[in-house]
Amino acid sequence: MAGVLGFGLVGASAATFAASAPAPTVFTVLVGGSSARGNISSYNYYPDVVTIDAGDKVQWVEGLGVHTVMIGPIGAKLPPQGSPPALKPAGGSVFNGSTVESSGIMLPGQTYTLQFTKPGVYRYQCGVHPDMVGTVVVQPAGAALPFTPAQAVKASLGQMQLDLNSGEAAKAQALAAVRTTPGPKGTVVYHVWTDLPSPTQWTVPLTTSAGAAVGSAVFSLGAKAGMSVSVSLTGHPQSRYSADIQLGASSAEGRVVHPLAAIKTNAKGVGVSNTTLAKVATIPGNIWFVDVKSGNQVVASAQVNYPQFGSLRYWPGVLKIQAGDSVKWTQNDFHEAHTVTILAPGQSVAQAEKFIALPKGGNVINGPGFSNSGLLWKGMSYQLTFNKPGTYHYLCLLHYNLGMIGTIVVQPKA
Numbered sequence: 020m021a022g023v024l025g026f027g028l029v030g031a032s033a034a035t036f037a038a039s040a041p042a043p044t045v046f047t048v049l050v051g052g053s054s055a056r057g058n059i060s061s062y063n064y065y066p067d068v069v070t071i072d073a074g075d076k077v078q079w080v081e082g083l084g085v086h087t088v089m090i091g092p093i094g095a096k097l098p099p100q101g102s103p104p105a106l107k108p109a110g111g112s113v114f115n116g117s118t119v120e121s122s123g124i125m126l127p128g129q130t131y132t133l134q135f136t137k138p139g140v141y142r143y144q145c146g147v148h149p150d151m152v153g154t155v156v157v158q159p160a161g162a163a164l165p166f167t168p169a170q171a172v173k174a175s176l177g178q179m180q181l182d183l184n185s186g187e188a189a190k191a192q193a194l195a196a197v198r199t200t201p202g203p204k205g206t207v208v209y210h211v212w213t214d215l216p217s218p219t220q221w222t223v224p225l226t227t228s229a230g231a232a233v234g235s236a237v238f239s240l241g242a243k244a245g246m247s248v249s250v251s252l253t254g255h256p257q258s259r260y261s262a263d264i265q266l267g268a269s270s271a272e273g274r275v276v277h278p279l280a281a282i283k284t285n286a287k288g289v290g291v292s293n294t295t296l297a298k299v300a301t302i303p304g305n306i307w308f309v310d311v312k313s314g315n316q317v318v319a320s321a322q323v324n325y326p327q328f329g330s331l332r333y334w335p336g337v338l339k340i341q342a343g344d345s346v347k348w349t350q351n352d353f354h355e356a357h358t359v360t361i362l363a364p365g366q367s368v369a370q371a372e373k374f375i376a377l378p379k380g381g382n383v384i385n386g387p388g389f390s391n392s393g394l395l396w397k398g399m400s401y402q403l404t405f406n407k408p409g410t411y412h413y414l415c416l417l418h419y420n421l422g423m424i425g426t427i428v429v430q431p432k433a
């Protein structure tokens with residue numbers, strides 16, 4: 020498996036693990052994932068929760084993306100994603116629970132290792148990508164571990180595949196049809212997606228601590244900011260259960276971020292609650308837990324394993340239109356920003372990069388020339404009308420070197 024992924028996995032073997040050698044055990048966490056063809060990326064740490072003992076080390080191994088690892092004291096505010104301090108290395112090689120440690124930008128194949136000395140549940144995040152988070156659970160030294168390093172790697176590859184499969188499904192949806200709407204005077208507006216949309220609905224199973232399935236929680240994103248959460252439960256008849264969304268690695272850490280409506284069960288023990296949360300625009304993955312309680316006791320919980328993927332591509336990458344038609348690009352993914360940039364004849368990418376954040380050139384193209392959307396974040400659009408036949412190549416100034424390029428072929432009006 021290590022050969023297929025292209026990097027060596029470092030960690031104690033199962034044999035040395037069982038012998039509890041004095042040397043610290045090293046757990047590997049894979050950073051980001053990529054599909055075999057390279058056009059789907061996943062924004063996650065694998066495994067998303069790694070459980071170690073005080074004195075053990077975690078080694079993060081960067082895949083094909085550009086990410087960081089930032090960790091600090093429980094509850095501490097870390098530098099905002101994308102800010103200069105979030106991208107720079109900080110600290111050393113030991114995390115004692117009270118410092119801020121930061122890998123800085125990790126390029127493909129790079130590693131970053133921290134030794135953890137203080138028990139606790141520590142959440143960490145990427146300094147580049149929103150909602151890319153992971154958790155290290157540090158148990159007291161010598162405590163029994165749920166997984167050996169080898170078992171953790173095996174579980175992590177399964178998690179990565181789930182994210183990438185979700186991305187492949189979104190890609191199939193992106194390619195299923197040419198999306199058009201009528202433009203003025205009999206012209207056509209073609210819709211190109213930049214990146215891929217994440218699912219707008221996601222279901223997670225509710226289980227007891229013993230693993231028994233007792234219901235589910237369904238998250239649905241509305242067209243505008245806002246989310247509805249529906250929790251279904253089978254419990255005791257004619258009972259009342261409270262429910263909430265917590266932040267953390269497990270209900271043990273639990274800080275409630277969103278209370279949910281109580282669940283009242285019927286004579287058969289079945290109940291459903293529906294809650295609308297205003298202004299929640301994404302479904303965070305691996306940060307949220309849903310807990311269902313009877314009195315103060317947690318009777319069921321669910322980890323919200325929402326898939327975190329994207330694609331540094333335009334969909335479709337090549338499009339044929341007629342002179343007078345328009346193309347409207349819409350950015351789908353919240354993990355990244357992109358640009359739609361057409362270079363002028365003889366203009367270099369380096370020259371164009373000076374205008375990366377500035378829209379330039381208006382919305383009509385009458386021939387070769389520079390045009391730039393500026394940075395497109397999730398939900399933002401950019402529209403160009405092509406009046407002159409020709410072949411127009413364009414690129415994303417942030418990701419062109421990773422293959423984010425597109426072509427519009429403008430044919431004479433029929």
Ligand SMILES: [Cu+2]
Binds near residue numbers: 415416
């Ligand atoms: Cu881009």
